[in-house]
Amino acid sequence: MGSIGPNTSHHRYPPFPGDIKTAPLVSLSLSKLQAGDEAESKAFFDAARNLGFFYLQLEGSTLGESVVDGAEQLHAISQEFYQRPQEEREEYAREKIDDFFGYRKVELKEKDENGVPKRNEIYNMRKDDFVGNADPLPCHPLVKQNWDVLTSYVYHCREVIDILITHLEKHLELPTGTLANLHRITERSGDHVRFNQSAVQPFSEERAAMGEHTDFGTLTILMNWLGGLQIRLPDSAEWVYVKPIPGSAVVNLGDALVKFTAGILRSNVHRVVPPPPPQDGVLRHSLVYFSRPEDKVVLKRLKGGLIDQQPQGEDGPEMTAQEWTWHRSVGNLKGVYTHNGGLEARENQMKSGF
Numbered sequence: 639m640g641s642i643g644p645n646t647s648h649h650r651y652p653p654f655p656g657d658i659k660t661a662p663l664v665s666l667s668l669s670k671l672q673a674g675d676e677a678e679s680k681a682f683f684d685a686a687r688n689l690g691f692f693y694l695q696l697e698g699s700t701l702g703e704s705v706v707d708g709a710e711q712l713h714a715i716s717q718e719f720y721q722r723p724q725e726e727r728e729e730y731a732r733e734k735i736d737d738f739f740g741y742r743k744v745e746l747k748e749k750d751e752n753g754v755p756k757r758n759e760i761y762n763m764r765k766d767d768f769v770g771n772a773d774p775l776p777c778h779p780l781v782k783q784n785w786d787v788l789t790s791y792v793y794h795c796r797e798v799i800d801i802l803i804t805h806l807e808k809h810l811e812l813p814t815g816t817l818a819n820l821h822r823i824t825e826r827s828g829d830h831v832r833f834n835q836s837a838v839q840p841f842s843e844e845r846a847a848m849g850e851h852t853d854f855g856t857l858t859i860l861m862n863w864l865g866g867l868q869i870r871l872p873d874s875a876e877w878v879y880v881k882p883i884p885g886s887a888v889v890n891l892g893d894a895l896v897k898f899t900a901g902i903l904r905s906n907v908h909r910v911v912p913p914p915p916p917q918d919g920v921l922r923h924s925l926v927y928f929s930r931p932e933d934k935v936v937l938k939r940l941k942g943g944l945i946d947q948q949p950q951g952e953d954g955p956e957m958t959a960q961e962w963t964w965h966r967s968v969g970n971l972k973g974v975y976t977h978n979g980g981l982e983a984r985e986n987q988m989k990s991g992f
């Protein structure tokens with residue numbers, strides 16, 4: 639199998655700088671995890687406990703390369719989506735179609751050349767529409783035209799997530815299927831594909847701080863072409879950039895896994911800032927697949943295995959995954975849930991789930 643570099647579009651952008659501090663993410667091989675490689679599996683569990691973020695090398699796996707190819711197609715579709723007239727996107731605004739899914743924007747104080755405020759934007763498309771669990775919500779014509787690309791992407795990402803979940807169960811010493819049965823693709827859940835676009839904008843510490851968050855759900859598969867993602871290192875609290883690697887996804891754990899495991903696993907704080915120079919003059923697009931527990935699953939510590947050895951303590955509020963998403967997305971739950979015991983209080987509570 640050849641190098642995947644030329645099959646991705648990273649080379650069309652200015653390079654990620656070589657002289658800035660980057661996050662020490664380990665790189666795990668999907669093909670080794672698929673083959674049940676013990677050392678790779680253990681390295682995955684360590685990464686899930688210690689940092690909650692890692693690279694997943696997709697090249698060398700047929701499934702992984704399907705994710706890379708799909709992501710490249712969706713990257714182009716997302717760019718076209720954001721080039722279309724604003725009125726089109728507004729038709730699918732969250733206020734018009736759903737509590738959570740659909741289009742959202744945040745207007746910045748900076749203006750474009752026409753005097754119009756610049757925007758950071760997201761478009762959330764739910765997995766249940768693609769796999770046939772729900773009557774599809776109204777969606778942008780580009781989504782309709784590319785329904786098959788999106789559907790394949792959903793299935794491929796879910797396959798990757800199911801593999802990762804199986805490794806987690808094993809290391810947590812839970813009966814086989816414990817986590818998988820809370821994430822059945824045939825059941826309604828908050829899983830979604832997101833197109834992100836950030837305007838070209840100067841770095842602002844205040845704006846960066848507003849965007850600090852953990853992901854609400856289970857596992858997130860992130861495809862990046864430009865820098866700008868930063869994670870907060872657990873030990874030093876220093877913010878460091880995550881360098882995009884062609885042919886690899888950035889994968890991170892979300893709050894649901896912290897709740898299920900009473901803090902054994904880590905959902906690390908991160909944020910998006912403008913890409914570092916020389917990438918700072920380019921519109922930034924990223925593609926995210928968010929997985930979440932089934933809507934009806936109550937987020938609370940599971941019983942069994944290593945979890946039973948965790949201290950009993952402040953596990954936070956108990957609610958269904960659906961209620962959790964709603965409360966988090968409107969900013970009702972203060973702080974972020976990162977790890978053992980884990981509520982880290984935070985002043986800048988982001989309200990949008992953005």
Ligand SMILES: O=C(O)CCC(=O)C(=O)O
Nearest residue numbers: 834862867910924926992
């Ligand atoms: O765009 C990125 O690099 C990260 C996006 C993110 O963290 C999110 O959408 O939750």
Ligand SMILES: [Fe+2]
Nearest residue numbers: 851852853908
């Ligand atoms: Fe995130």
